Amino acid sequence: METHDKVRHFQEELERLKERILAMGGLAEERVQAAVEALVSGERDRLAKVLRGDEPINQLHVEIDGLAFRLLALYQPMASDLRVIVAALKINTDLERVGDMAVNIAEAALRYLEHPPVKPLLDLPRMGAIAQAMLRDALDAFVRRDTALAQSVLDRDDTLDSLKTQIFRELLTYMLQSPPTIEGALDLILISRHLERIGDHATNIAEDIIFLVSAKDVRHTPPPAS
């Protein structure tokens, strides 16, 4: 009976860990979306809100680390559960950095809006949409242990990289041809790099999931000769 209770508590806490990861992912995604939308629409207030609003993600970061650590310390989980918890620790770090990227985008966007617009913004929102979808799918893949979906996240990273390079070249042309665009174009280049990094974090998460699902059980391999 006691063992049965322990298993049940463990499963409940593990579910809670996953649920908090998803909540954090949703929040991170929302903040990136808000930052990019507000850049395009020129909503300074909304950008200021993104800039100030990192606290809930930071709290989730601490909470999730605590939950994962508790699970490791209290239940000494077996290899497959252990992999979920280690993946959760890593995903937690990536999501916290995605939150930081939303802040960085909002900062650069606020600076950008101080200058005359450089060009209609079409490619940056496209980058933003791809990065967000990568993040969402990576987290879905985590919950569903779906390596095919995780692989599709990895595949999209190249698209994001090409867009970044294309945006860089285009903005460089603007800067060279019309020096008054320099400051604005520079901010747009930085924003494209932040979006690329969000894609990198989604890629990290997807890689963790492939390890999570497909890794050999480490306890079934002989210890190395020492």
Added chain:
Amino acid sequence: METHDKVRHFQEELERLKERILAMGGLAEERVQAAVEALVSGERDRLAKVLRGDEPINQLHVEIDGLAFRLLALYQPMASDLRVIVAALKINTDLERVGDMAVNIAEAALRYLEHPPVKPLLDLPRMGAIAQAMLRDALDAFVRRDTALAQSVLDRDDTLDSLKTQIFRELLTYMLQSPPTIEGALDLILISRHLERIGDHATNIAEDIIFLVSAKDVRHTPPPAS
């Protein structure tokens, strides 16, 4: 006797984990130093070597994750050892990203060297030296469980941020006054951002160490009401 052997094996493997972390840190630091030095001296071959040389760090990344996972799975360590292993997993991620930053710096430096020099490079090597020292001290603090040293790493992050802002403003002035410097100045700005991120990774490591040494034993706190 069996338990005694298990404890000894655990301690040996834990030492090995720390030793591999230090090896990886040393490698990451070396690569950042090489990239910055070769940028300043214009050594294209050396930059190309940094660009191609990420594999040993990537291998260490996989090896350290494997070691940490093995320790968790085989020995079900207690709270204080558990914290060391969780910290090692996190530090491992940060060091791998520092390796990526060395590649990014080398890429931008190779592009930079295609253009006439924008200015004598004094502040970037200064940023590089600070970031490297932060990284080195963060890893020393890990091995020695030295929270004061970890705190001093955190304190230096502001200096790095100010240097980055100062470099940005200065290069922006160059770009505005002399459009032929735009492309080169842009690469230098990107390099300063990569160096800032190395400082961020050192900061992450330092924060992990403060948690590692000072956190309450999670197993002594009552479980949350559910």
